[in-house]
Amino acid sequence: xxxxxxxxxxxxxASSVTSLPAKRYFDSPxxxxxxxxxxxxxxxxxxxxxxxxxxxxxxxxxxxINGFWSLPRQITLSNFRExxxxxxxxxxxxxxxxxxxxxxxxxxxxxxxxxxALARYRFRGNRLILFLYIGGMMLPFQVLMLPVFRLTDAxxxxxxxxxxxxxxxxxxxxxxxxxxxxxxxxVPGEIIEAARMDGCSELRIWAQIMMPLTLPALAAxxxxxxxxxxxDYLWAIVLLRSDRLKPVTxxxxxxxxxxxxxxxxxxxxxxxxxxxxxxxxxxxxRYFIEGLTLGATK
Numbered sequence: 001x002x003x004x005x006x007x008x009x010x011x012x013x014a015s016s017v018t019s020l021p022a023k024r025y026f027d028s029p030x031x032x033x034x035x036x037x038x039x040x041x042x043x044x045x046x047x048x049x050x051x052x053x054x055x056x057x058x059x060x061x062x063x064x065i066n067g068f069w070s071l072p073r074q075i076t077l078s079n080f081r082e083x084x085x086x087x088x089x090x091x092x093x094x095x096x097x098x099x100x101x102x103x104x105x106x107x108x109x110x111x112x113x114x115x116x117a118l119a120r121y122r123f124r125g126n127r128l129i130l131f132l133y134i135g136g137m138m139l140p141f142q143v144l145m146l147p148v149f150r151l152t153d154a155x156x157x158x159x160x161x162x163x164x165x166x167x168x169x170x171x172x173x174x175x176x177x178x179x180x181x182x183x184x185x186x187v188p189g190e191i192i193e194a195a196r197m198d199g200c201s202e203l204r205i206w207a208q209i210m211m212p213l214t215l216p217a218l219a220a221x222x223x224x225x226x227x228x229x230x231x232d233y234l235w236a237i238v239l240l241r242s243d244r245l246k247p248v249t250x251x252x253x254x255x256x257x258x259x260x261x262x263x264x265x266x267x268x269x270x271x272x273x274x275x276x277x278x279x280x281x282x283x284x285x286r287y288f289i290e291g292l293t294l295g296a297t298k
Contacts, residue, residue, distance in 0.1 A: 056268040083269035092251030100229045103168035111176030119184035133174035159241045183217040219287030227277045248273045
């Protein structure tokens, strides 16, 4: 074998080694079965989205006559324009951001402080506080509806956006603290000790050392929390009564008629309401995936 043929032989041998698992992957019947199940699950998951997209570009008469599962006879984009104008989605979207952004910032700020204390300080009651956070995560929403309603009414926060912002901040605090605490424990303690020896205060260590190192976890949490708070419907109708204060999830209810349901306009409005969360996930996708896979490999 000549010297010029060595790289070619090595490339052929490497390609055969890397392509061998792909060729043998479907040799096992169980792998073929799992692959088919995953494809079926993906198709089932996509059915509601495809149906919503088709419904949003057809007329309501066509939908009532031919049904949901028929192909549209006429394509129209007027449903989006009507949903935006008749439902006032512009105002409801602004309300959603007014509720979501302060709640998101407050949740991440307070949870990062509590997670730093639980992860880096040893004191009596550390585990008890952590278990209280975890226990609060396990409480179902239905159990909290009446106590939270009475509490907000007694404090004068009922039918105010501040009340629902404070509720989201408090309720999401346990999950975010639990996640950030587990991640902050993976940060080497030598970095913290070196900063303390250099005279850094604890607040400066948290702000300039721990927070930058926790950025992937914070980005993943920010994506999840933005989606959960923005898409909340239950607490929007429990804690808010005035139509001018409602977020977009509760505001879409004005599209429901008393006798006739204009499903095409409702679905078009619902698709418009999903655009902000989709954009947030697209821009933070890299940090979101990185934050979810942290600690998976060494």
